Amino acid sequence: xxxxxxxxxxxxxxxxxxxxxxxxxxxxxxxxxxxxxxxxxxxxxxxxxxxxxxxxxxxxxxxxxxxxxxxxxxxxxxxxxxxxxxxxxxxxxxxxxxxxxxxxxxxxxxxxxxxxxxxxxxxxxxxxxxxxxxxxxxx
Numbered sequence: 139x140x141x142x143x144x145x146x147x148x149x150x151x152x153x154x155x156x157x158x159x160x161x162x163x164x165x166x167x168x169x170x171x172x173x174x175x176x177x178x179x180x181x182x183x184x185x186x187x188x189x190x191x192x193x194x195x196x197x198x199x200x201x202x203x204x205x206x207x208x209x210x211x212x213x214x215x216x217x218x219x220x221x222x223x224x225x226x227x228x229x230x231x232x233x234x235x236x237x238x239x240x241x242x243x244x245x246x247x248x249x250x251x252x253x254x255x256x257x258x259x260x261x262x263x264x265x266x267x268x269x270x271x272x273x274x275x276x277x
Contacts, residue, residue, distance in 0.1 A: 154178035161242035170215030187234035226251030
């Protein structure tokens with residue numbers, strides 16, 4: 139089955155086989171030039187946190203609009219976001235106690251600034267030395 143459709147005014151990603159990637163995809167699609175609808179990931183609502191609602195909530199802190207749906211979300215990408223992220227100072231992000239949320243929000247640093255996260259140690263559940271490795275990537 140087709141997992142990614144990029145046509146017209148909306149890109150669609152079927153996340154049924156890749157639900158753990160949804161928070162990271164949401165962050166990356168925040169920079170996309172058009173809306174992206176992530177579908178078939180309703181089970182994310184019952185993980186360590188609601189992995190549909192939380193990316194939408196956290197991305198709103200940098201001005202990205204996300205619409206929640208029962209089975210996923212739509213991210214309204216903003217190519218100008220990169221220019222606004224030269225400084226993440228003053229934005230307090232929350233990992234909501236979820237390792238995947240913490241690691242996905244780190245992707246914002248690829249476009250500038252340093253992330254302020256309430257609980258960076260939550261990554262220890264799956265990747266204890268994530269921040270050390272991340273420090274080498276984001277340089």
